[in-house]
Amino acid sequence: xxxxxxxxxxxxxxxxxxxxxxxxxDGEVFGFLGPNGAxxxxxxxxxxxxxxxxxxSAEVAGCELGKESDELRLRSRIGVLPENVGLYEATSAYQNxxxxxxxHRVEAGTLRANIERLLRMMDLWERRDAPVATFSKGMKxxxxxxxxxxxxxxxxxxxxxxxxxxPEAAKMVRDVILELxxxxxxxxxxxxxxxxxxxxxxxxxxLRTRLITIGxxxxxxxxxxxxxxxxxxxxxxxxxxxxxxxxxxxPVEIDGDRLIVSVRxxxxxxxxxxxxxxxxxxxxxxxxxxxxxxEDAYLKIVRDAEASx
Amino acid sequence: MRLSQAWxxxxxxxxxxxxxxxxxxxxxxxxxGVSVGFPALxxxxxxxxxxxxxxxYLPGLIDAFGFWFVIGAAMLPTAxxxxxxxxxxxxxxxxxxxxxxxxxxxxxxxxVLAAFVPTMIxxxxxxxxxxxxxDAVTRSALGYLYYPxxxxxxxxxxxxxxxxxxxxxxxxxxxxxxxxVRSGQQYSGIIFLPxxxxxxxxxxxxxxxxTVLAYIALVFVAVVVGLFAxxxxxxxxxxxxxxxx
Numbered sequence: 001x002x003x004x005x006x007x008x009x010x011x012x013x014x015x016x017x018x019x020x021x022x023x024x025x026d027g028e029v030f031g032f033l034g035p036n037g038a039x040x041x042x043x044x045x046x047x048x049x050x051x052x053x054x055x056x057s058a059e060v061a062g063c064e065l066g067k068e069s070d071e072l073r074l075r076s077r078i079g080v081l082p083e084n085v086g087l088y089e090a091t092s093a094y095q096n097x098x099x100x101x102x103x104h105r106v107e108a109g110t111l112r113a114n115i116e117r118l119l120r121m122m123d124l125w126e127r128r129d130a131p132v133a134t135f136s137k138g139m140k141x142x143x144x145x146x147x148x149x150x151x152x153x154x155x156x157x158x159x160x161x162x163x164x165x166x167p168e169a170a171k172m173v174r175d176v177i178l179e180l181x182x183x184x185x186x187x188x189x190x191x192x193x194x195x196x197x198x199x200x201x202x203x204x205x206x207l208r209t210r211l212i213t214i215g216x217x218x219x220x221x222x223x224x225x226x227x228x229x230x231x232x233x234x235x236x237x238x239x240x241x242x243x244x245x246x247x248x249x250x251p252v253e254i255d256g257d258r259l260i261v262s263v264r265x266x267x268x269x270x271x272x273x274x275x276x277x278x279x280x281x282x283x284x285x286x287x288x289x290x291x292x293x294x295e296d297a298y299l300k301i302v303r304d305a306e307a308s309x
Numbered sequence: 310m311r312l313s314q315a316w317x318x319x320x321x322x323x324x325x326x327x328x329x330x331x332x333x334x335x336x337x338x339x340x341x342g343v344s345v346g347f348p349a350l351x352x353x354x355x356x357x358x359x360x361x362x363x364x365x366y367l368p369g370l371i372d373a374f375g376f377w378f379v380i381g382a383a384m385l386p387t388a389x390x391x392x393x394x395x396x397x398x399x400x401x402x403x404x405x406x407x408x409x410x411x412x413x414x415x416x417x418x419x420x421v422l423a424a425f426v427p428t429m430i431x432x433x434x435x436x437x438x439x440x441x442x443x444d445a446v447t448r449s450a451l452g453y454l455y456y457p458x459x460x461x462x463x464x465x466x467x468x469x470x471x472x473x474x475x476x477x478x479x480x481x482x483x484x485x486x487x488x489x490v491r492s493g494q495q496y497s498g499i500i501f502l503p504x505x506x507x508x509x510x511x512x513x514x515x516x517x518x519x520t521v522l523a524y525i526a527l528v529f530v531a532v533v534v535g536l537f538a539x540x541x542x543x544x545x546x547x548x549x550x551x552x553x554x
Contacts, residue, residue: 011551045550048408050404050407050408050547050550051550051551072411072412075408075410076410079408080404080405080408082401082405082408084401084404086400086401086402086404086405086406087400087402088325088400088402090325090328091324091325099321100405102317103314103318103409103410104409105410144405147405
């Protein structure tokens with residue numbers, strides 16, 4: 001759905017996005033993480049053909065970026081939710097969606113059906129004729145999300161969809177995004193919410209002008225510190241720890257009554273841990289898996305990138 | 310460029326302006342004030358000076374008053390254009406609009422039409438009323454119907470549309486540099502100065518005959534073309550998203 005190669009954007013002497021290459025598959029939810037000013041919004045704007053690129057190339061939703069004849073076709077195939085909802089406050093939710101549907105040249109009957117389906121999905125059908133100015137922030141964000149979907153785009157760019165929302169409103173919006181994921185929509189999600197990225201995204205990329213890393217949230221988390229299996233025993237002894245080291249050839253630490261075993265493949269290695277502990281005379285009370293959070297991984301990756309630059 | 314797309318944007322904006330009382334009041338009050346106020350003033354002048362030598366001073370006076378339709382055509386759209394562009398900027402609705410499959414030219418034309426069409430309807434309606442009332446109050450003094458004549462045709466069908474376009478394009482250029490509607494309107498106030506000078510010239514006896522009006526129209530065309538180039542450059546998708554404050 002998206003294939004970008006060395007996408008670069010410069011504003012005068014400032015490089016906002018530096019040689020970003022990435023691929024997003026059909027039906028994938030791709031999270032774009034990065035600190036403020038990292039170039040996330042600029043990347044989205046380039047991919048949505050809202051601003052030009054300085055160099056590099058990209059194909060988005062079957063359209064070549066920068067090719068004038070493809071620009072309108074591209075914008076009719078994608079939906080962009082900017083960071084600021086940008087609704088017409090004096091008009092109703094229905095009128096907002098109707099206007100954008102008509103700008104996208106959606107046929108009248110289809111447009112009516114789409115608006116009703118989307119407003120019902122967002123739980124706003126009963127409020128369809130009320131001016132948007134009377135809506136809460138969360139409701140406005142849902143109207144904006146519906147506006148992004150009104151022409152049934154094949155690719156969605158969502159820029160910080162839950163930023164500045166209270167937890168309840170953020171959850172409402174997140175639930176809608178999860179619904180869209182179930183529908184197998186391709187979503188490019190810019191977010192600061194690492195918990196959100198972990199729950200929603202199939203893969204994430206971390207940007208700091210350059211794309212620092214890319215992978216599944218689990219791969220990033222485990223890539224940071226590996227996966228650790230924690231075994232709580234009646235009494236953790238050095239002999240049991242040594243037996244594990246000899247059998248699995250992995251680092252083992254003793255922490256009180258717990259053994260912390262670094263593993264690469266928990267599904268394969270955990271049964272072996274049990275066998276080795278029991279064979280060494282240990283009595284297992286509890287086993288659990290310990291891994292770094294995506295936030296830990298993100299902070300480490302960004303700090304390492306800062307240090308190296 | 311698809312005119313239907315531009316007209317869709319214009320119709321939407323006009324629909325929003327209809328909810329703004331200030332804009333509606335301006336569209337009605339100014340043309341009505343000119344078309345009723347000046348004939349009333351003529352009645353007063355005739356009452357004070359008598360109609361014996363009305364033929365010597367009335368035509369110049371009526372032509373000068375008629376120039377107010379040109380001034381009005383420049384005044385009215387500045388408020389609408391300010392709402393249409395700065396208002397969208399304040400509500401941050403320009404980015405979603407720019408994300409639709411509409412070209413910059415279609416959006417720009419839509420914004421221009423949204424300010425131009427209501428303005429010209431108000432100006433033309435006001436000028437018809439003005440001509441009827443002026444004829445009604447001056448016929449006996451002049452001994453003939455003063456309107457319609459070539460001067461008013463040039464004023465309302467050539468100069469007034471040019472003045473409206475001049476004001477709208479200027480407002481678009483100003484809109485890129487201001488962050489609220491009121492500032493947009495205030496900066497746009499500068500554009501009335503040349504028109505006010507022309508009006509005063511008419512009042513103090515400089516004859517705004519068809520030849521002079523044609524020359525003024527030519528100057529306006531040059532200014533409108535120049536401003537179009539500037540506003541087209543200002544109203545550019547990338548410029549709006551990355552440079553507009």
